[in-house]
Amino acid sequence: MSQSPKKIRDEQTIKGLLEKMPPHVAESFNDEQLTHLFTILCSRSWGKHTIDLRGTFKIPLYKWRFYYVFLTGRNHRDLSRKEKELSLVTKGVVVSVFLLISTCMGILILYLLKSALGIDILPNFSLGIWSWFKSAFE
Structure with missing residues (x-):
């Protein structure tokens, strides 16, 4: 995913990432590094699930829309001690x-x-x- 140098900092994903960092750290990234971060963050290869149901719905006469997410699949991450105890x-x-x-x-x-x-x-x-x-x- 090649981005022009000015455009990579305008991407919502990159903006959100940089806003969560202290300014001096956010400014230390060059455009090539940001491009690689963008590619990794947007690939979602780590987010593939056996069942992935996502959607939105609106309750009549209510101004907000709500979303739901139902995911199942094999857990590939290491469990924390608390998660292992809860699992047991x-x-x-x-x-x-x-x-x-x-x-x-x-x-x-x-x-x-x-x-x-x-x-x-x-x-x-x-x-x-x-x-x-x-x-x-x-």
Whole structure:
């Protein structure tokens, strides 16, 4: 991307970048360096995602437009210590919930099998699940 020497500093991307720097640092860049920065910043090769949904919408009778971004894909960056800890906690919660749901489903299936076979472990006591289950298929 070749830019004329005067034009590179007029690019919005470069303007935004230079405005965030102290003036003496921003002035130290020559046009060739800025051109290379512009090329790198605008290439977005690092920003390719498996699913990349972006859009805007306007709520009727409201003057502003809103945007949404939904991105998914493999994380190529190194995680910070806090992110690693959060990831570990999240995995623990997901595994725990999965095990809890699996255990409950297993108990329910065993209870239904017990009831279907007519096994009465506690005489004169019923949770009502077998009656509900039978009525669902009648």
